[in-house]
Amino acid sequence: MISTYIQQLVNYGLDTGLIQPDDEIYIRNQLLMTMGLDSFEEPEGDCYYVDLESILTALVDDAVARGVCEDNSVARDLFDTKLMGVLTPRPSIVRANFWDKYDEDGPEAATNWFYEFCQDADYIRRYRIKKDLKWVTSTPYGDLDITINLSKPEKDPKAIAAAKLAPQSAYPKCQLCMENEGYAGRMNHPARENHRIIPITINDSAWNFQYSPYVYYNEHCIVFNSEHTPMKIEGPPSASCWTSSSSSPTTSWAATPTCPSWAAASSATTTSRAATTSSPWPRPPLRRPGPSPATRTWKPASSAGP
Numbered sequence: 001m002i003s004t005y006i007q008q009l010v011n012y013g014l015d016t017g018l019i020q021p022d023d024e025i026y027i028r029n030q031l032l033m034t035m036g037l038d039s040f041e042e043p044e045g046d047c048y049y050v051d052l053e054s055i056l057t058a059l060v061d062d063a064v065a066r067g068v069c070e071d072n073s074v075a076r077d078l079f080d081t082k083l084m085g086v087l088t089p090r091p092s093i094v095r096a097n098f099w100d101k102y103d104e105d106g107p108e109a110a111t112n113w114f115y116e117f118c119q120d121a122d123y124i125r126r127y128r129i130k131k132d133l134k135w136v137t138s139t140p141y142g143d144l145d146i147t148i149n150l151s152k153p154e155k156d157p158k159a160i161a162a163a164k165l166a167p168q169s170a171y172p173k174c175q176l177c178m179e180n181e182g183y184a185g186r187m188n189h190p191a192r193e194n195h196r197i198i199p200i201t202i203n204d205s206a207w208n209f210q211y212s213p214y215v216y217y218n219e220h221c222i223v224f225n226s227e228h229t230p231m232k233i234e235g236p237p238s239a240s241c242w243t244s245s246s247s248s249p250t251t252s253w254a255a256t257p258t259c260p261s262w263a264a265a266s267s268a269t270t271t272s273r274a275a276t277t278s279s280p281w282p283r284p285p286l287r288r289p290g291p292s293p294a295t296r297t298w299k300p301a302s303s304a305g306p
């Protein structure tokens with residue numbers, strides 16, 4: 001039975017274009033290794049699946065039952081991210097595709113592609129962010145946007161107990177450092193095997209573009225300094241310490257207390273993605289469709305752009 005779920009995850013990778021048909025056997029073996037298994041039984045018939053969440057739940061339950069994964073909410077998230085990291089192309093490949101898209105179709109197409117990719121890789125967990133609650137309420141001070149974010153998981157008591165025992169580490173220095181890309185995480189730091197970052201240049205200095213996994217705003221994106229720089233706010237808003245809500249018709253600025261060096265992100269790439277965000281699973285469950293659109297043909301790193 002567990003072989004069926006492994007093949008379902010392989011099929012999900014093929015359906016989303018995260019992996020290519022040439023990768024199938026290799027990826028399956030990598031998943032077996034991650035699961036602590038040394039054999040695979042070819043499932044009979046087609047390996048259909050309902051959605052990614054149900055595949056990952058089944059695989060994590062099996063790993064917990066065999067003692068490969070601890071049974072608490074944080075350990076489960078660490079483990080399913082490790083599984084998704086197996087499917088996620090390496091940074092050089094992702095960046096090359098981003099810049100190819102940027103050069104051929106422009107910045108909006110490139111960022112749209114990257115946002116979809118981050119969701120397919122489960123760095124942004126569609127099935128969690130769709131539970132977020134958002135509404136507008138009028139107050140004496142004007143309309144107030146209220147959001148209740150449910151995508152940043154609450155720790156269960158077992159996870160809190162395990163985190164207390166976990167050794168403290170200063171690596172990565174914070175959750176917005178480059179060193180998070182591919183990091184396995186630990187009880188007090190989230191797993192980021194499926195996290196990918198696009199380096200960019202601002203004012204001749206090295207910065208990086210990524211999306212937030214918790215999506216406090218529509219298509220919540222972040223630009224952060226390549227050097228870990230403690231956040232210091234003084235004087236009028238500058239482009240180096242603020243984050244913007246890309247969903248708002250005019251760029252709105254909000255201080256972000258949890259991070260050291262956020263920067264403004266343009267709101268130029270927004271509205272066309274709303275449909276995808278609000279309806280995260282429009283696709284029928286596919287087993288193995290034909291080749292994905294050309295947008296998902298990974299190219300080697302040597303074609304990387306600026």
Ligand SMILES: [Zn+2]
Binds near residue numbers: 174227
């Ligand atoms: Zn940092």
